[in-house]
Amino acid sequence: MSKPIVAIIGRPNVGKSTLFNALAGQQISIVKDTPGVTRDRIYADVNWLNTQFTMIDTGGIEPSTNDLILKSMREQAEIAIETADVIIFLTDVRQGVVDADFQVANMIRRSGKPVVLVVNKVDNFKTMMADVYEFYNLGLGDPMPISGNSKLGLGDMLDEVIKHFKPGTAEEEEDERPHVAIVGKPNVGKSSLINKLTGENRVIVSNIAGTTRDAIDTVIKHNGKEYVFIDTAGLRRKSKIKEDIERYSIIRTVSAVERANVVVLMIDAKEGVTEQDAKIAGIAHERGKGMIIAVNKWDAIEKDDKTMNKFTKDVREKLAFMPYAEMLFISAETGQRLPKLFDTIDAVIENHAMRVGTGVLNEILSEAVAMKQPPSDKGRRLRLYYITQVSVKPPTFVIFINDKELTHFSYTRYIENQIRETFGFRGTPLHFIYRERKDKG
Template sequence: MSKPIVAVVGRPNVGKSTLFNHLAGQQISIVKDTPGVTRDRIYAEVSWLDKNFTLIDTGGIEPETKDIILAQMREQAQIAIDTADVIIFITDVRQGLVDADAKVADMLRRSHKPVVLVVNKVDNFEKLMPDVYEFYNLGIGDPIPISAVGKLGIGEMLDEIVKHFPEDTQEDGEDDRPKIAIVGKPNVGKSSIINKMVGEQRVIVSDIAGTTRDAIDTPVVYNGREYVFIDTAGLRRKSKIKEELERYSIIRTVAAVERADVVILVIDATEGVTEQDAKIAGIAHERGKGMIIAVNKWDAIEKNDKTIYEHTQKIKDTLSFMPYAELLFVSAKTGQRLNKIYDMIDMVIESQTMRIPTGVLNEILTEAVAMQQPPSDKGKRLRIYYMTQVAVKPPTFVMFVNDKELTHFSYTRYIENKIREAFGFRGTALRFINRERKEKE
């Protein structure tokens, strides 16, 4: 089941970043082996009690004039409405209730999404409560007083947020249709690929009441199997402020990737891999999703016998943190090789959900250790007692070792390569967790 998404909306200087950074705490993981993934701190993983969610900060642009602020907030609110399960609307007790707050509140109210109204900078509850009550006038529920700086009221706010999460109902458990997100920069041909692939196969589904996010999911039946395509392209609204800001498309990508089993990253063959492609790929890699890279507009490339090899090398070099990604050279225009995508999706899903019996796994481990000794430090050598698979989507392995400090990234990668040689696991990341066990056990 995908994690709920919570988005933060509010005027400049009401303390969005302070709250975001406090909630994100130390949980922003900087992934060392993921080059090209710069942290814009747009999203963070947050846990509260037994609930985990993805927090998205929609802000980050501070315009000068009043009307731009409103346009800007509407754009933020729209993104939050499109992508989030719960929206946090932050206001500021010191600035009081402002016209822009009321206009954005109207938008949020009409969206019928759960909104948690938060009044920030309340550093003295007794003194400032009368000012907090003023925010009842927004008509979107009870204002929750907090101080992001003083870390007051945060627990109450989080309790309120998690109340709105969808219950883990049976429905989620039963929907085992593969979900595929097609992502990439604007204008690389995502929509054309979806239209070509979906084409005649589109399933007409009666309007099921539910979130607006379902509206952009397209169920497709191909060779008797049903798939769900999550289209991020359909979400792009023309931004009022300059061009569609890169940050926004990334937010929508995070939301789509979060819900998908397999991510198809569409790259323009005429441009090659860009930094933004690497960023998007990094998000999918971190989330452990199945990965297919579709190089579109292949018909527009002058070719000789080395072309495919050269392109493949360039892509592999730039996306060196995901050597497992499957590559496909396609053309949405001519339809070339698009039918192969379905077979590839099936293969990647099989990899994502493959379970390896512990006995077999340890035979491979024993052989790998015999061929290449584990690293040692100051006379102490790493010992790996045994390993076992604990999860799928992505396949996750626990290795029991004598000393976690001795497990080098490069040795784990060596073990990973041996496992891949034996079982393939094409198109999916693998996760490894090291646990220490004392010699005596």
């Protein structure tokens, strides 16, 4: 089941980023910093009362001229509204209800999505409530007072937000077909790839306005098996500001990745890996999805016998945090190597859901420890007692040890490599959790 998506929207300067940071920065959520994911996060995983969701912040972009502010704000808000399951509509008690708030309220109303109306900068609930009531005029139900700065009222607000989450429908639960998200920068050829695959397979494309996400899913049949492709190209928006386009595509990417088993990151062979590619890859990596890197427009590259190796090495260096990702060189235009794409998707899905017996894992562990001493500190050495696989998608292992303080990521990677040497696990990340067990005796 994918996590629900909650978008914070509102006009500039109402405190969207402050609220976002208050939620992402508190103990409410654990935000992991993955290499390749920049600090100007616009999404974070939040955990409230054992309910997890992904929060998106649409704030912060303000082009200098007035009409562009509204335009940019409106476009961001539209994409966020379209992607979200629940909307937090943030307003500012000090400025009161302004015309732009009514415009945003109308957009939300048309979407039919559940909304929680939140009034920010209420530093004193006793004296300021009269000002809060003014926001009933927006016609979006009860306004909830909060202060993002002082972190007041956030619990009540989150209680209200999670009330709107729909329990997963039975249909969604039962859809066993592989879900593949095609992600990448704008104009890298995502739509061409899907069109080519659709054309090759002569299937009637059913655009399921699937889940609540409004993403257009395309069902493609290959060798009698159905695959659901989630396209993030979606609506083309002309934007004058480069960061806007990047932000929009990240919002789309987060929601597509959330629903996929396997993510195909398309890279432009002419450009190589860009910072934006690394950000997008980081999203899939953090969420533990199966990963394929498809280098597109390979037919347009002048080649000699070293070109592919050189390009591969460059991609591996720039996306060093996901050495497990499978790589393919394709052309969406000519269809070069597209049949191989399906074989790779099948293999990655199988690896993503692979289970390994505890006996074999412990043999690998004791051999690994015998070959290379675990790290030690001030005379205490890390002891690894036992390993077992606790879940799949992605494969997750618990290792029982004597002291968490002694663990080091390089040794975890060493153990991971030993497991991969035996089982491959190509295309899927592996997660490791350490549990302490006091020294026996």
